Amino acid sequence: MPTTTIDGHVIHVDDEGFMTEYTEWSEPLGKALAAQIGIEMSDEHWKAIRFLRTDFADQGETATLRRVSVLGGIPTKQLFVLFPQKPAKKMAYVAGLPKPHGCV
Amino acid sequence: MRDLLILGGGTAGTMVANKLRKRLERDAWRVTVVDRDDVHPYQPGYLFLPFGGYTEQQVVRSRHAFIADGVDLVLGDVDRVRPEANTVTLTDGRTLPYDYLVIASGTTPRxxxxxxxxxxxxxxxxxxxxxxxxxxxxxxxxxxxxxxxxxxxxxxxxxxxxxxxxxxxxxxxxxxxxxxxxxxxxxxxxxxxxxxxxxxxxxxxxxxxxxxxxxxxxxxxxxxxxxxxxxxxxxxxxxxxxxxxxxxxxxNMGADFVARSGLGDELNYVPVDKHTMLSRKHDNIFALGDASDIPASKAGSVAHFSVEIFVENFLEHVAGLPMTGAFDGHANCFVESGDGKGLLIDFNYDTEPLPGKYPLPRIGPMDLLKETRANHLGKLAFRWVYWNVLLPGRPIPLPALMSMAGKETEPTTATQER
Incomplete structure (x- = not known):
């Protein structure tokens, strides 16, 4: 896997820039990743990202939008406001988790 | 007498019942399947019905016909599972006890x-x-x-x-x-x-x-x-x-009784260990087929391959031994592409679909990730295999775990879109 440097952090990423090592992530890095895609982190953004981090540690999978809405307590509509157009993908990117995918 | 209770008589539930009936002693184990009706659909056939490809008779059979002698089929709606009492209650008031429970109640469009x-x-x-x-x-x-x-x-x-x-x-x-x-x-x-x-x-x-x-x-x-x-x-x-x-x-959502019983996640799927399909909460409850939350495709092939691993594990588990089999998320799916052709994909938790030959390296006869007539014919032939080999629990000469043999790991002929 290639490495890249974001805001002084050296991280392992896949060819789309998604982090591949769960433990390399930190909140300052999350903030820098968000800035890369034009998002300035608010408390509400952090609520979603912290839920994703915790849920991944427990489940081993990136939470779906439904999971963030039902268990994380942020309505889907609001996730589209916080992370416009592609909330599932953008949240995974900022949280340093694998992006959502189908089987083919 | 110990009770194995299976909720759902679809692909996974029927295979589990038939395979374990052969392996569990009749004077020591009762095996019971509960389903709300006696209609077993061949769900892959639904794809062809809108285009006049199959008749209803070709895709629907009786559940009874596929459940082995020595297995009780109970028709009724499940009200809830009571894990603290090891019982299942039906909406008509009947109560069924279990020592081990298999939840195989699938997923439903909502x-x-x-x-x-x-x-x-x-x-x-x-x-x-x-x-x-x-x-x-x-x-x-x-x-x-x-x-x-x-x-x-x-x-x-x-x-x-x-x-x-x-x-x-x-x-x-x-x-x-x-x-x-x-x-x-x-x-x-x-x-x-x-x-x-x-x-x-x-x-x-x-x-x-x-x-x-x-x-x-x-x-x-x-x-x-x-x-x-x-x-x-x-x-x-x-x-x-x-x-x-x-x-x-x-x-798509899992059965409502799963939610009523406090056994489900946000979509009523039962959280299980993805290698053994054992409930994360209860040591005598498994979930198989589409009913579980494993991060594999919800597909008949996954039900089939995971049941193969589960059956051996179950015999170890009830004997008090550690389970030694580990399901890898293996899925194998035909993809119809029109004009009498189809694709085939073969993958698991860790390996994405790759090109190559299946099931035999270099020989096939199926091609992976490629449109061929043979793949389409394979898909059509599978309906016979489903009714006559898979459901009765007869052995199919395909490995349950995914194999890398026959797969090309460095695709050189791939052309990038745009």
Whole structure:
């Protein structure tokens, strides 16, 4: 896997820039990743990202939008406001988790 | 006498009952299957019904016919599981005790979960094809459809048979062409995922299939509601896709009794260990097939391969031994692509679909990630295998765990889309 440097952090990423090592992530890095895609982190953004981090540690999978809405307590509509157009993908990117995918 | 109770007599439940009946001593174990009806559908066949490809008789049989002697089939609706008492109560008041419980109650399309889906246009302009009634109604609608906007839509992942909506789009495109009306129809594929293909190697090999067929793709579309008046899909971020005929895959959910019993996640799937399918909460409850939350495709092949691993594990578990088998998420799916051809994909938790040959390296006869006539014939032949070999629990000479033999790990012929 290639490495890249974001805001002084050296991280392992896949060819789309998604982090591949769960433990390399930190909140300052999350903030820098968000800035890369034009998002300035608010408390509400952090609520979603912290839920994703915790849920991944427990489940081993990136939470779906439904999971963030039902268990994380942020309505889907609001996730589209916080992370416009592609909330599932953008949240995974900022949280340093694998992006959502189908089987083919 | 110990009781093995299986909730659901579909692909997974029937295989478990038949395989374990042969392995568990009759004077020591009672095996019981509960289902709400005596109708066993061959669900892959639903895909062909809208195009007149199969008759109802070819895709539906009696559950009884496939459940071995020595297994009790109880018809009734499950009210709830009471894990603290090791019992299951049915809505008619009966109580069934268990020592070990297998939840194999599958997943069900729920059009009621999207506002406007189950309204005045349901089965008029809005259809599903994952139910027998839906597939039959859609066949009638397609006969009359000769121009306009045909939209194939996936509400939310996960869905069972995740390639089926793509197959439907390919088959519809070919069918419209054969009817001579293809140029009068706008065909659009609407998906909540970032694209029709999302895995790198599959995208590189197959990404152009939609372009070539002039099927427009609307990616990252999370439907919030259907505007019935304007016959339009509306997303959470206010995008709109109008339709004249909508073929949708509604939200899929596990059985409601799973939720009532406190055993489900946010979509009523039972959280289990992804290698053993043992409940994370209860040491005597397993969930198999589509009913569990394992991050594999909800598909008959996954049910089949995981049951093979489960059966050996179960015998160890009830003997007080550690379970030594570990399911790898192996799935193997035919993908119809129209004009009498099909693709085949073979993958697991860790390995994405790759090109190559299956099941025999270099020989095949199936080609992976490639459109061939042999793959289509394989898909058609599988219906016979399902009824006659798979459900009765007879051995199939295919390894349960995925094999890398026959797969090309460095695809050199891949052409990148755009």
């Amino acid at each position: 059009p009621d979960q999207t506002p406007g889906m189950l309204g005045t246009e349901w089965r008029r302009r809005i259809f599903d094809f994952y139910t027998l009634d839906g597939a039959k109604a859609l066949a009638e609608a397609l006969k009359r459809f000769d121009h306009g906007r045909l939209v194939v839509h996936v509400t939310e992942m996960p869905i069972k048979c995740p390639v089926a909506p793509l197959e439907f789009a390919f088959l519809a495109e070919a069918w419209l062409r054969q009817k001579g009306v293809r140029d009068r129809v706008e065909l659009t594929y609407v998906t909540p995922l970032p694209g029709a293909f999302t895995q790198p190697v599959a995208s590189a090999h197959l990404g152009s299939m939609l372009d070539e067929r002039k099927i427009a793709v609307e990616p990252d579309f999370m439907v919030e509601r259907i505007d019935e008046e304007r016959k339009t899909l509306v997303s959470y971020d206010e995008r709109e896709v109008p339709f004249d005929l909508l073929v949708t895959v509604p939200l």
